[in-house]
Amino acid sequence: MTARFLTDLHLGYSADGERKRLDAPLEYESDVAKRIFVVPAGFETDLASVPRLPLAYMLFGGVGDAAAVVHDYLYTTQKVSRKMADNVLAEAMKVSGVAGWRRGPMWFGVRMFGWLHWKKPKPLQLDSEDFYVG
Numbered sequence: 001m002t003a004r005f006l007t008d009l010h011l012g013y014s015a016d017g018e019r020k021r022l023d024a025p026l027e028y029e030s031d032v033a034k035r036i037f038v039v040p041a042g043f044e045t046d047l048a049s050v051p052r053l054p055l056a057y058m059l060f061g062g063v064g065d066a067a068a069v070v071h072d073y074l075y076t077t078q079k080v081s082r083k084m085a086d087n088v089l090a091e092a093m094k095v096s097g098v099a100g101w102r103r104g105p106m107w108f109g110v111r112m113f114g115w116l117h118w119k120k121p122k123p124l125q126l127d128s129e130d131f132y133v134g
Helices: 054-060 065-077 082-095 100-113
Strands: 011-013 019-022 026-030 035-039
Touching (some): 065 082
Antiparallel strands (some): 026 035
């Protein structure tokens, strides 16, 4: 296995008019998780949750959008542990070419504060992995 995106990120507009809804599935093959994740078309994301402080946003905003989508999906569905989701984010950012000086603080931020999102109740989302046809 080689960590890589199998499809490109195609974002469309969500109901609030911002460009944060997947127009096509996003597929990511992860070495750290040893599996392929498929984020379905229609999934809504806030991309990287970077504080809107001018310097922080200038340094870390709009970086690694595809990796952020996979991470949001893993936090929403909780198909893996929180730690694994954060490690997949770091791996996917590296695959996306995000510089190490950006990856480290972003990974640290989700490790320190990601629990705030992880603990929120999630809407029921089913996908093909959730069905058994016998």
